Structures are given as structure tokens and as C-alpha cells.
Amino acid sequence: MISFDNNESHVRYKLVEEGKMTETQKHSIGVIGTGNFARAIAKRLYYSADDQMIAYLSSIDDCFCDIAVGSISDCIQNAEIIFLAIHFADYTDCLGKYIPELSRKILIDVSNRDRPSETESNAEFLSTLVPDAKVVKAFNVLSAYAIEEETAGGSRRVFLAGNDTTARTKVSVLARELGFYPVDLGLLKSSRKIERFPIRLFPEWRGPIAFSIAVFNIWFLYIIFIYFVEKSAFSWEQIFIKVTNKPLCMTAITLLSATYLPSSIASMFQIFYGTKHIRFPYWFDKWLKARKQLGIMAFILVTVHVIISVLLMSPTYWRSWYHPIKIIVPKNLTEDLELPMVTWMIWKGEAACLAGILAFLCLCILAVSTIPSVSETLNWKEWQFIQSKLGHVSLFLSVVHVIIMGAPGWANGGVVKILKSITFLSLILPVITLTLKILFSFPCLNRYVTKIRRGWERNNTGCKAKCSKPYNSGYVVSKKENSKLDFNFDAEASQMIQFESDACECHMLKNV
Numbered sequence: 390m391i392s393f394d395n396n397e398s399h400v401r402y403k404l405v406e407e408g409k410m411t412e413t414q415k416h417s418i419g420v421i422g423t424g425n426f427a428r429a430i431a432k433r434l435y436y437s438a439d440d441q442m443i444a445y446l447s448s449i450d451d452c453f454c455d456i457a458v459g460s461i462s463d464c465i466q467n468a469e470i471i472f473l474a475i476h477f478a479d480y481t482d483c484l485g486k487y488i489p490e491l492s493r494k495i496l497i498d499v500s501n502r503d504r505p506s507e508t509e510s511n512a513e514f515l516s517t518l519v520p521d522a523k524v525v526k527a528f529n530v531l532s533a534y535a536i537e538e539e540t541a542g543g544s545r546r547v548f549l550a551g552n553d554t555t556a557r558t559k560v561s562v563l564a565r566e567l568g569f570y571p572v573d574l575g576l577l578k579s580s581r582k583i584e585r586f587p588i589r590l591f592p593e594w595r596g597p598i599a600f601s602i603a604v605f606n607i608w609f610l611y612i613i614f615i616y617f618v619e620k621s622a623f624s625w626e627q628i629f630i631k632v633t634n635k636p637l638c639m640t641a642i643t644l645l646s647a648t649y650l651p652s653s654i655a656s657m658f659q660i661f662y663g664t665k666h667i668r669f670p671y672w673f674d675k676w677l678k679a680r681k682q683l684g685i686m687a688f689i690l691v692t693v694h695v696i697i698s699v700l701l702m703s704p705t706y707w708r709s710w711y712h713p714i715k716i717i718v719p720k721n722l723t724e725d726l727e728l729p730m731v732t733w734m735i736w737k738g739e740a741a742c743l744a745g746i747l748a749f750l751c752l753c754i755l756a757v758s759t760i761p762s763v764s765e766t767l768n769w770k771e772w773q774f775i776q777s778k779l780g781h782v783s784l785f786l787s788v789v790h791v792i793i794m795g796a797p798g799w800a801n802g803g804v805v806k807i808l809k810s811i812t813f814l815s816l817i818l819p820v821i822t823l824t825l826k827i828l829f830s831f832p833c834l835n836r837y838v839t840k841i842r843r844g845w846e847r848n849n850t851g852c853k854a855k856c857s858k859p860y861n862s863g864y865v866v867s868k869k870e871n872s873k874l875d876f877n878f879d880a881e882a883s884q885m886i887q888f889e890s891d892a893c894e895c896h897m898l899k900n901v
């Protein structure tokens with residue numbers, strides 16, 4: 390059997406021999422509610438936690454396994470840790486009359502709301518409703534099904550927050566005991582963040598997907614205009630694969646550039662301000678954070694482009710890649726004529742294929758390295774090498790691929806034709822990205838940027854950093870005299886400090 394022993398400020402398991410454990414050492418667990426969540430957590434407690442853990446299921450009519458079933462009042466009196474498995478709207482009605490009894494009890498708030506409040510979480514409301522209870526926000530990110538079934542999909546992490554450290558640790562240990570991975574997010578105000586987790590749907594993907602669709606549409610419409618409106622280069626029957634393959638390639642190379650361009654723009658910002666302690670503009674901050682998603686979108690589109698290109702690999706579809714087949718029919722045919730239809734690729738086809746294959750290979754390595762189990766095996770330098778160096782190599786090879794595809798055509802046309810060609814247009818952003826990368830790799834610029842990134846400031850008498858809007862993380866500006874401030878405060882507070890004095894310094898904003 391297991392009890393929690395709070396010794397030297399850390400809670401550890403203590404195996405207690407049968408009979409020796411006193412009632413006060415035992416942690417009885419209560420569950421208020423009879424709904425889906427209550428039944429699921431009670432079942433989990435019964436099967437996963439030690440026999441000695443007692444769960445009280447309030448007001449349930451049928452007996453549930455060996456778990457004691459009783460009234461809410463019983464549950465509150467007997468349990469030390471209580472799961473509050475009822476809806477947020479019922480909190481006042483349910484707990485109003487038990488406020489004195491709930492004093493010093495650990496109340497686990499598992500509730501969610503369709504629209505979480507920006508100013509007060511359910512858990513914060515609960516801690517004002519029952520001020521003497523130790524409220525811990527936890528388990529709300531799991532569904533009742535995931536609690537009951539080990540095989541259910543989705544993350545098994547349990548985020549928790551609460552102002553009482555011991556209560557938080559006890560709930561952490563309990564979560565682990567139940568087979569989940571606790572992630573302690575600190576004080577109860579973090580519950581606002583935790584309550585937003587279950588209702589979010591891939592928030593970090595929305596921007597990159599919308600951007601990819603927009604870029605694809607622009608390229609697609611331009612290609613329709615060039616190949617169908619201006620001239621009739623293709624039949625509409627080819628719209629599904631042959632024609633669509635072109636904007637796929639153009640979008641992929643644009644997205645790949647968009648993945649690597651921000652690092653150079655960040656260097657430009659840092660050189661301009663002469664410090665690394667700057668808050669980037671909101672749009673740029675978002676762009677920096679979307680690089681991984683943009684890179685993955687580029688990889689997906691490149692994969693589709695490769696599949697389609699391989700499927701279409703024939704002299705009919707890729708005419709310019711192959712030697713033309715010349716058939717000379719003799720004038721005086723006296724016997725059956727056999728016509729060989731074999732042709733070889735010209736240098737353009739072979740070179741474009743090679744550059745394309747190598748670029749795809751680099752992207753595959755990049756994509757594999759983003760898988761958490763793989764990235765965990767890399768140290769910081771290896772990760773940086775793959776993400777930055779290999780990424781730029783892959784962009785360079787993609788540029789070579791497109792140049793080989795387009796350059797022979799450029800040689801035959803005038804300036805206007807070159808400027809209008811899709812190969813030329815799609816190369817503008819990648820070439821800018823690669824040029825900036827080369828520029829910032831020159832020793833003089835590279836050394837200067839590295840110096841700034843290590844903390845050197847060009848003008849350290851005043852602070853050039855701007856913090857016009859509070860965000861969830863990043864840098865804040867504060868008065869120099871006030872540098873002993875607690876920076877674990879919220880972002881709005883940091884705003885007020887910034888405007889108090891010109892003599893300011895920059896701090897990293899933590900735990901917000």
C-alpha cells in the first residue's frame with residue numbers, strides 16, 4: 390500500500406507495511422459527481438491506484454466495484470483529495486453549503502468551458518468560492534474515455550496548476566500513479582492557459598496552412614493565365630495532374646524560402662537596433678514561430694510534386710527533357726517496318742532530376758529530424774546543423790533544379806518573356822533568401838551578429854528595445870534601478886514599468 394510522505398519539502402512514496410499505516414497518513418480520494426468523468430476517474434482510481442486509496446462517489450445509486458459510495462457530505466468529510474467532476478455552472482449550487490468543511494482539502498478542478506474567460510479561470514473562481522481549500526487545476530485536458538481506456542488516442546500529459554506547492558505535488562504524484570504524465574505549470578493563474586488547451590484545434594498550424602493555400606492559389610491562377618489564357622499550351626484535360634504539378638513546385642520553393650528568410654531578417658533587426666534585446670514586430674514574431682510548420686508544409690508539397698513527376702516521367706509529358714524521336718520512313722517499303730520508340734534524356738532532364746532528388750533527400754532528413762524521438766537523440770549543435778545548413782542546401786538544390794528547368798527557355802526569349810516566366814518569378818524569393826544567408830555568413834557580418842547575440846549592445850546607455858504590446862513570452866523592458874523586480878509577473882505589469890524611465894534595461898520574461 391502507498392501513502393504520501395511530505396518529508397524535507399518533497400513528497401515521496403513510502404511503502405507502509407500492512408497495519409502500520411495510520412488513518413492520517415492515508416490519502417483518501419473523493420469524487421464528487423456521477424457523470425461520465427466521475428465514473429471514469431473512479432474506475433481509474435480503483436484499477437490504477439493502490440488498494441488503500443478510497444474513492445467516494447457522491448450520490449450514485451448503484452454500488453461501484455469496491456469503492457465507497459456516499460453523499461457529497463460524506464465525500465467531503467472523508468476524502469483529503471477531491472475530484473470535482475461536475476460542470477462549472479453548478480459549482481456554487483453544489484459547494485455553497487460545504488465551504489467550512491472544504492477548508493484545507495485539495496480540490497481538483499477538472500472542468501472545461503466552451504469559452505474560457507480571459508480574466509478568470511474556472512479554477513480561480515473556485516478558489517474564491519472556497520478560499521480555504523487548496524485548488525489544483527488538473528485532468529481537464531483528458532477525455533473521460535482516455536481516462537478509462539489506456540488505448541485511447543491523444544496525449545496522456547496532465548497539465549496542472551495551483552498556488553499550494555504541496556497540493557500540486559500530491560496531485561502530480563497521483564497523476565503519475567494513475568498512469569499519466571504530469572506537467573506542472575506553476576501558479577493557479579496558469580489554469581487560464583490550461584483551460585484553453587482542450588478547445589484549441591492546431592492553433593500553430595492555422596496561419597501556415599492558410600498562407601500555403603494562398604500562395605498555391607496565386608501560383609495556380611498565374612499558371613492558368615500563362616498557359617491557358619495567354620497561349621494554349623495545354624489541354625484542359627491536363628489540369629488535374631500536369632498543370633497542377635507546376636504550382637505545387639512553385640509553392641513548395643516559396644514556402645521553403647519563407648522558412649529560412651526570417652533568420653536573416655532577425656539578424657537585420659538586431660544589427661539595426663544594436664542589441665538582441667528587442668521585441669520583434671508582432672507579424673515577424675508569428676512568422677518566426679511558424680517556421681517549423683512552413684518547412685513541413687514545403688516538405689509535404691515537395692513530396693506530392695515528386696510523386697506526380699515520377700508518375701508522368703515520359704517523353705510525352707516532359708518533352709524538353711528527352712531527345713526527340715526521329716522516325717524516317719523509307720520510301721520503298723517492301724517488308725514490315727519496326728520503329729524503335731526508345732529515347733534518352735538530354736542533359737537538362739538528367740541534371741534537373743539529380744538536383745531534384747538531392748533536394749528532396751535533404752528535405753527528408755530535415756523532416757525526419759523534427760520527429761520528437763529523433764530530435765531527442767541530437768544535441769543542440771547537430772540539430773542546428775541539420776535545420777539550418779541542410780535546410781539552406783536543400784533550398785539551393787531546389788533553386789538549381791528550377792534554374793535547369795527554366796534557363797534553356799530564358800535563352801530563347803526576350804526580357805519580358807523571362808520576367809513573366811514562372812521559373813524566373815518563383816526564383817526571386819529563394820535567391821533573396823540565399824543571398825542574405827551568404828551575406829550574413831561573411832566573417833565581418835557574422836562576427837558582428839554573433840557578438841550581438843551573445844549580449845553585446847552597441848548603445849548601452851539607453852535601451853532601444855520596444856515593447857509596444859504584451860505577449861505571452863519574450864523580452865520586457867524595465868527601469869535599471871528596479872532590476873530586483875520579480876519577473877514572474879504578468880505581461881501587463883511589465884508594460885507599466887517600461888514607461889517609467891528612459892534608463893531602462895531588458896529582461897527575459899519568464900513563466901508567463
Ligand SMILES: NC(=O)C1=CN([C@@H]2O[C@H](COP(=O)(O)OP(=O)(O)OC[C@H]3O[C@@H](n4cnc5c(N)ncnc54)[C@H](OP(=O)(O)O)[C@@H]3O)[C@@H](O)[C@H]2O)C=CC1
Pocket residue numbers: 422423424425426427473474475476477479482483499500501502528529530531532533534
Ligand atoms: N466528460 C469528459 O470527457 C470530460 C469532462 N470534463 C469536466 O468534468 C466535469 C463533469 O463532466 P461530465 O462528467 O462529462 O458531465 P456529466 O453531465 O456527465 O455529469 C455532471 C455531473 O454533475 C452532477 N451535478 C450537477 N449539478 C450538481 C449539483 N448542484 N450538485 C451535485 N452534483 C451536481 C450531475 O449529477 P446529477 O446527474 O445527479 O444531476 C452529474 O453527476 C465537467 O466540468 C467537464 O467540463 C473534463 C474533461 C473531459
Ligand SMILES: [Fe+3]
Pocket residue numbers: 638694698745790
Ligand atoms: Fe520540379
